[in-house]
Amino acid sequence: MPCGQATMRLIDSEGKPVANYNEHEMSGEMIVTPGVSKFAPSGLPLSRLPLLQANSDFISNIDRINYGSRKSDEEGHFSLPAPIPGATYSITVRREGRPVVAKTFEAKANETIDLGEIVVDRPD
Numbered sequence: 001m002p003c004g005q006a007t008m009r010l011i012d013s014e015g016k017p018v019a020n021y022n023e024h025e026m027s028g029e030m031i032v033t034p035g036v037s038k039f040a041p042s043g044l045p046l047s048r049l050p051l052l053q054a055n056s057d058f059i060s061n062i063d064r065i066n067y068g069s070r071k072s073d074e075e076g077h078f079s080l081p082a083p084i085p086g087a088t089y090s091i092t093v094r095r096e097g098r099p100v101v102a103k104t105f106e107a108k109a110n111e112t113i114d115l116g117e118i119v120v121d122r123p124d
Contacts, residue, residue, distance in 0.1 A: 004108045006080040008091070008115040010072045012122050017076030023067060025123050027092035027099070028059040028080060056090070059083075083107035093120040 010018040010026075033055035060067040063082060072078040083089055084107055091103045102118045 002085075002110050003082040004085060004110060005112040006083055006089070006105060006107065006115055007112060008078050008103070009117045010076040010078055010093075010120050011117050013119055017072075017074070018120055018122055019072055019074045019076060021072040021076070021078065021120060021123060023060060023070045023078075025094065026078075026120070027090075028067070029056040029090050029092065030059055030062055030084070031056045031088040031090055031104075059089070085109035091115065091118065093118060095119060095121055097121065 010021050012018055031054050059080065066082040067080075070078065070081075080089070086107065088104065088106050090101050092099050093102045094100070095102075102120075103115045105113055105115060107113070
């Protein structure tokens with residue numbers, strides 16, 4: 001079954017494109033079992049949360065051929081070239097210095113999913 005694709009445009013809080021934002025500054029994860037994100041801003045350590053933590057891993061750990069060195073272009077466009085159809089993914093970015101789950105989506109075969117604009121902190 002052919003993979004799909006997911007696209008997004010990374011912008012700063014003023015709406016300007018963020019170029020050269022690499023995938024290590026953004027956490028793209030495949031979620032295997034739903035639950036609370038490891039980036040949940042509850043103030044409690046995850047081991048103390050009353051809910052189950054999601055089973056997930058970074059896309060670059062699962063698919064080292066397609067991920068590991070991707071960056072946004074000059075207009076802030078960024079793509080995930082080969083998400084597995086039927087799998088759920090989350091995109092976590094930094095906003096105001098904290099990790100925030102910006103988008104969650106299910107990949108579809110032969111489809112490009114537009115995740116729209118995602119506000120991120122500019123990298124240092």
